[in-house]
Amino acid sequence: MSVCKQMMPLLLAGIGAPLAAAQLTVDVAIPEMDVAEYHRPYVAIWVQNIDSKAVTNGAVWYQIDADGEGEKWLKDMRLWWRRSGRSLDMPIDGVTGPTRKPGSYNVNLDHVTENLEPGQYQLYVEASREVGGRELLHIDFDWPLTKAQTLTAQGKTELGKLSVTFNP
Amino acid sequence: MKFKQFLALGLVLALPMAAEAHRFWVLPAATVLSGDDPWVTVDAAVSNDIFYFNHYPLKAHYLSVVKPDGSEGEMLNLAEGKHRTTFDLNLTEQGTYKVLMSSSGLQASWEDENGERKRWPGRGEKPAPGDFEKQVPKKAKNLKVGYSSTKLESFITAGNPTDTVLALSNKGLEMQASAHPNDLFTGEPVNLTFLMDGKAVPGVEVVIIPDGVRYRNSQQEIKLTTDKNGKVSVEWPQAGRYWLEAEYEDDQAQAPATTRSGKYIATLEVLPL
Numbered sequence: 001m002s003v004c005k006q007m008m009p010l011l012l013a014g015i016g017a018p019l020a021a022a023q024l025t026v027d028v029a030i031p032e033m034d035v036a037e038y039h040r041p042y043v044a045i046w047v048q049n050i051d052s053k054a055v056t057n058g059a060v061w062y063q064i065d066a067d068g069e070g071e072k073w074l075k076d077m078r079l080w081w082r083r084s085g086r087s088l089d090m091p092i093d094g095v096t097g098p099t100r101k102p103g104s105y106n107v108n109l110d111h112v113t114e115n116l117e118p119g120q121y122q123l124y125v126e127a128s129r130e131v132g133g134r135e136l137l138h139i140d141f142d143w144p145l146t147k148a149q150t151l152t153a154q155g156k157t158e159l160g161k162l163s164v165t166f167n168p
Numbered sequence: 169m170k171f172k173q174f175l176a177l178g179l180v181l182a183l184p185m186a187a188e189a190h191r192f193w194v195l196p197a198a199t200v201l202s203g204d205d206p207w208v209t210v211d212a213a214v215s216n217d218i219f220y221f222n223h224y225p226l227k228a229h230y231l232s233v234v235k236p237d238g239s240e241g242e243m244l245n246l247a248e249g250k251h252r253t254t255f256d257l258n259l260t261e262q263g264t265y266k267v268l269m270s271s272s273g274l275q276a277s278w279e280d281e282n283g284e285r286k287r288w289p290g291r292g293e294k295p296a297p298g299d300f301e302k303q304v305p306k307k308a309k310n311l312k313v314g315y316s317s318t319k320l321e322s323f324i325t326a327g328n329p330t331d332t333v334l335a336l337s338n339k340g341l342e343m344q345a346s347a348h349p350n351d352l353f354t355g356e357p358v359n360l361t362f363l364m365d366g367k368a369v370p371g372v373e374v375v376i377i378p379d380g381v382r383y384r385n386s387q388q389e390i391k392l393t394t395d396k397n398g399k400v401s402v403e404w405p406q407a408g409r410y411w412l413e414a415e416y417e418d419d420q421a422q423a424p425a426t427t428r429s430g431k432y433i434a435t436l437e438v439l440p441l
Contacts, residue, residue: 071203078439081202082351087328 023145023167024109026058028125029160032102033132040099041129041158042073044080047112050120055084058109058123060096076128079136104160116143127158137162144168190214192226192433193411194267194322199350199437201326206259208324210243210267213252218377218411221251226269228253234333236263262327264334264350269433272317272340274300274425278308300424315425317341320433325350338366341416341430352438357403361394364416364430368398372416376402379409407440 026045045058060080063070071090075081090096094111121141128134135158139151145168153162197209212226225248233241243255257265273295276288288304289295295303305311317340323333329348336342345352346359362372372394377387392400404410417429 068204072206073202075200075202078200079441081200082353085202086200086325 022108022110024113025165025167026107026109026123026125027104027161027163027165028107029104029155029162030100030102030127031155031158031160033129035132037131039130039132040101041127041132042077042099043125043127044077044085045107045109045123045125046080046084047109047116047121047123048083049117050122052117052119053083054117056112056116057084057088057092057095058112059107060085060090060092061099062090062096064091064096064098073128073130076134077126078128078134079124080126113143118143123164125159125162127155129158133157135159139164141166190223191216191218191411191413192269192318192320193218194226194231194269194320194435195219195409196267196322196324196435196437199322199324200439201259201324203326204262206326208257208259209254210257210322210324211252211254212267215251218381219379219409220382221249223251225249225251225253228255230269230271232268232270233257234266234268236261236265236330236332238332238335241265257324259324259326263330263332264323264325264348266333267322267324269318269320270337270340272315274313274315276300276304276311276313278305278311280308283309304424312427313421313425314427314429315421316429316431318431318433322435323349336363336366338363340365341372341414341432342366343412343414343432343434349434349436352404352436353441354404354407354438355441357401360400360402361398362400362414362416362432363398364418364420364428368394369416369418370394370396370398371418372398372400372414374400374412374414377411378406379411404438407438410436410438412436 030041043061046055047058048055062074074085077085121143122138123141124136124138126136135155137153137155137159139153145166148167150163150165155162192214194210194212201208211221212231213221214226215221215223228243228246228248233243235241241257244258246255259265278286280286319340319342329350336344342363344361344363347356352358361368363369374392376390381387390402394400412434414432417427419427421428
């Protein structure tokens with residue numbers, strides 16, 4: 001599988017394409033907070049089919065520790081918890097990862113789009129921070145993609161700018 | 169088992185008196201939990217001000233815990249204060265837990281030959297099997313015999329909600345919701361069906377009170393009555409905890425009772441979408 005994936009960019013490069021871009025990438029910003037007690041937020045990125053409600057997880061960043069104590073707060077990403085998290089066995093290979101410090105992050109969602117049925121989708125980003133708040137952003141899109149475009153949404157509290165790049 | 173039945177009978181004595189004036193409730197600190205091994209604290213009290221401990225503890229021996237697989241759970245760090253009972257649950261299994269109080273029994277009242285009003289069982293009396301036949305006359309002036317039941321429930325879920333603890337006992341007044349009781353959200357109306365001895369019944373009076381009475385000028389109670397299918401539809405005005413009480417009475421009782429009555433109480437938590 002990974003060989004095939006690695007081959008693709010090489011092939012594309014070989015025929016003159018500048019770089020193989022992922023079909024769906026998310027740029028998400030975790031804002032700096034001027035607060036006395038700061039904890040990195042838990043963040044979930046997932047897409048949901050509007051009709052079937054099927055959820056595919058892109059990334060879940062949470063405090064991963066040996067005793068599983070960090071899982072205690074997963075439910076605070078309450079929409080994600082309801083739609084997907086509560087039926088999962090954490091951690092999930094290729095999806096879960098540690099919490100991130102403030103900054104901008106580029107997340108490749110090829111592992112999400114790999115098995116996506118054609119249809120209307122919503123991409124969600126949900127963040128929840130200890131001693132802080134919770135914020136949810138979403139962007140609608142159709143799959144398969146028909147044109148290259150970048151859609152954005154702006155977080156106000158727990159998230160900064162969200163930008164989703166579609167590359168058919 | 170014997171011990172439990174004995175307690176249940178004892179509760180029948182205590183409840184009808186107190187129930188006139190006071191509300192029973194159980195309040196879990198959280199109803200939706202994540203992680204492999206979460207803990208949750210549960211308070212239980214009797215007081216008219218919903219979710220404010222200011223009157224009497226709801227004694228732990230009336231309560232039991234049912235685990236997601238249907239077996240009995242353990243109340244840990246149990247303590248009884250002046251105004252509340254408190255205990256912890258360690259949710260070692262994924263799924264839905266239930267805190268339960270359930271009781272039922274016969275009551276009788278009549279006038280004796282001197283016109284004096286009699287009650288059975290007497291206050292504080294714990295009836296043993298056969299006492300009814302021995303202590304209540306077959307015929308008496310204004311003899312009334314009723315069979316009453318009370319059921320109180322609150323649900324707590326670790327991980328994915330499960331249905332085992334939602335199974336009906338088909339005894340007394342019970343509630344069946346169109347959504348899982350730990351999956352209630354604002355903007356999502358829910359249908360509640362009330363069943364008496366396993367059969368949906370019209371005319372059940374339902375009162376739902378949102379948390380936070382202390383900080384407003386009225387109870388803001390939602391009053392509903394079940395339709396011919398035993399249903400009410402509830403729209404949650406806001407996220408938060410709700411206390412629900414339903415009452416029903418009719419004359420479809422089994423002898424020797426001539427009336428049957430049921431009370432159902434639940435604490436529900438509604439989350440914001």
